[in-house]
Amino acid sequence: MRDLKLLSVMVQAFAVSTVKVSRGLGFNLKVKKDAIVPGVKSESASAAALIGVIGEDFKGSVTLLINKKAFDYIIKAMSGGMIQSPSTDDPVSMSALGELANMICGSALQELGKSYSKHVDITPPQMFAGENLKSIPSESEDMKYYTIPLLGEAEGAKLYLVLGFR
Amino acid sequence: MRDLKLLSVMVQAFAVSTVKVSRGLGFNLKVKKDAIVPGVKSESASAAALIGVIGEDFKGSVTLLINKKAFDYIIKAMSGGMIQSPSTDDPVSMSALGELANMICGSALQELGKSYSKHVDITPPQMFAGENLKSIPSESEDMKYYTIPLLGEAEGAKLYLVLGFR
Numbered sequence: 600m601r602d603l604k605l606l607s608v609m610v611q612a613f614a615v616s617t618v619k620v621s622r623g624l625g626f627n628l629k630v631k632k633d634a635i636v637p638g639v640k641s642e643s644a645s646a647a648a649l650i651g652v653i654g655e656d657f658k659g660s661v662t663l664l665i666n667k668k669a670f671d672y673i674i675k676a677m678s679g680g681m682i683q684s685p686s687t688d689d690p691v692s693m694s695a696l697g698e699l700a701n702m703i704c705g706s707a708l709q710e711l712g713k714s715y716s717k718h719v720d721i722t723p724p725q726m727f728a729g730e731n732l733k734s735i736p737s738e739s740e741d742m743k744y745y746t747i748p749l750l751g752e753a754e755g756a757k758l759y760l761v762l763g764f765r
Numbered sequence: 766m767r768d769l770k771l772l773s774v775m776v777q778a779f780a781v782s783t784v785k786v787s788r789g790l791g792f793n794l795k796v797k798k799d800a801i802v803p804g805v806k807s808e809s810a811s812a813a814a815l816i817g818v819i820g821e822d823f824k825g826s827v828t829l830l831i832n833k834k835a836f837d838y839i840i841k842a843m844s845g846g847m848i849q850s851p852s853t854d855d856p857v858s859m860s861a862l863g864e865l866a867n868m869i870c871g872s873a874l875q876e877l878g879k880s881y882s883k884h885v886d887i888t889p890p891q892m893f894a895g896e897n898l899k900s901i902p903s904e905s906e907d908m909k910y911y912t913i914p915l916l917g918e919a920e921g922a923k924l925y926l927v928l929g930f931r
Contacts, residue, residue: 618819641893651817651826651888660817660891687901694904695835722888722910724818725826729809729895734852742889765889 600657600743600764608714609707610635610745613661613760617708619750620699626676628758631748640746641759643731646670646687649699651722652708652764654715659742661763662734663700671754673699681752687728690699697724703760741765766909767928774880776801777871779827779926782897783915786865792842794924797914800862806912808901809897809923812836812853814866818874818930820881825930827873828900829866835922839865847892853894863890869926879925901928907931 600606608653621628644664651660665673674685677695687693701724708719735753736744741763751757766772775856780796787794810830831839833853840851843861851858867890874885903912908931915924 647893649815649817649826649891651815651819653817653819653886653888658886658888660815660888662891688899690904693901697903720819720824720886721904722819722824722826723905723929725815725828725929726901726903727813727895727898728901729893729898732893732895732898733829733854735892735894736858737855737863737892739854739888739889750844763889763891 600741602656605656605715606743606745606764609711609723610747612707612710612760613703613762614747616710617703617760620706624677626673627752630719631750634748636746637672638746639734639744639761640736641737641761642757643733645728645730645732646693646696647711647727647732648697648724650700650704650724652719655717657764659762661704662761663703664732664734664759664761665696666757667759668753669751671760672751672753672756693728694725697726700724736763739765766907768822771822771881772909772911772930775877775914776928778873778876779853779869779928780913782876783869783926785870786872790843792839793918794832794915797916800914802912804912805900805902805910805927807900807927808832808923809899811894811896811898812859812862813893813898814863814890816866816870816890818885820885821883823930825928827870828926829869830898830900830927831862834919835917835924836862838917838919838922848876859892859894863892866890902929
């Protein structure tokens with residue numbers, strides 16, 4: 600990713616979109632604005648949803664990492680209370696997480712479209728579950744990473760959006 | 766993914782390429798041919814490298830999931846013995862895993878190119894580490910998954926290639 604200005608516009612678009620999408624779905628995520636940092640800096644998570652992004656000038660991925668408290672909080676909210684005990688092993692709960700990542704990505708690319716008119720394509724979300732789950736950056740010098748930390752309203756609910764592009 | 770014939774050609778291309786690439790890198794991975802199955806069927810892993818794939822007729826991802834024994838075996842071999850104690854928290858070891866996924870993907874798409882002439886684009890690999898790491902399929906009906914189980918020569922070294930496309 601040579602165009603660092605474009606990357607910072609993307610980070611901004613993803614931060615704004617996450618707040619907007621969560622509000623639309625009936626829950627609140629707050630961006631810890633002063634904690635947005637270059638690189639991968641997240642606490643360990645319980646689940647992740649990754650979306651591949653390919654534009655004409657960049658290629659990479661956006662990963663939503665989420666701890667168990669945030670997972671429970673969000674999946675209960677997204678299912679309108681239908682899922683009372685969300686499990687990271689359950690494809691239904693995890694598909695909801697993927698759909699959240701998908702909506703954030705769609706909204707962010709729409710936002711990005713205001714200043715970047717070229718075509719951008721995305722993959723369907725791929726979900727992971729595990730303990731102590733971490734995104735590990737590549738050593739490759741042309742890969743640039745940004746981490747956007749987010750807080751849910753539930754006590755201890757933490758999420759991270761990790762953007763990695765070259 | 767409507768074209769199930771194309772998907773089976775892809776599965777074949779990835780199976781062949783994994784064997785070919787590993788041999789070129791100086792180690793041996795064997796495909797458990799009779800165990801290639803639709804869906805996501807893997808034992809829990811310690812690390813993963815995911816590559817997003819976007820073709821004109823399909824979008825999805827290829828994930829290489831690997832247990833700790835296979836990780837140690839492969840990273841030692843790929844580093845020519847330079848890395849004696851590979852760690853899934855170490856970006857250098859994990860970048861090697863990403864590079865392996867990248868080479869398998871590149872080789873498979875070259876193989877696929879023999880029967881599929883349209884353009885296919887891929888993202889750089891994104892790596893994950895964790896305990897009890899699992900790929901969780903989407904509930905979406907248009908997503909099709911295939912798991913290719915692989916064995917390393919070291920005792921208990923297990924890997925899985927999970928293809929997920931729509």
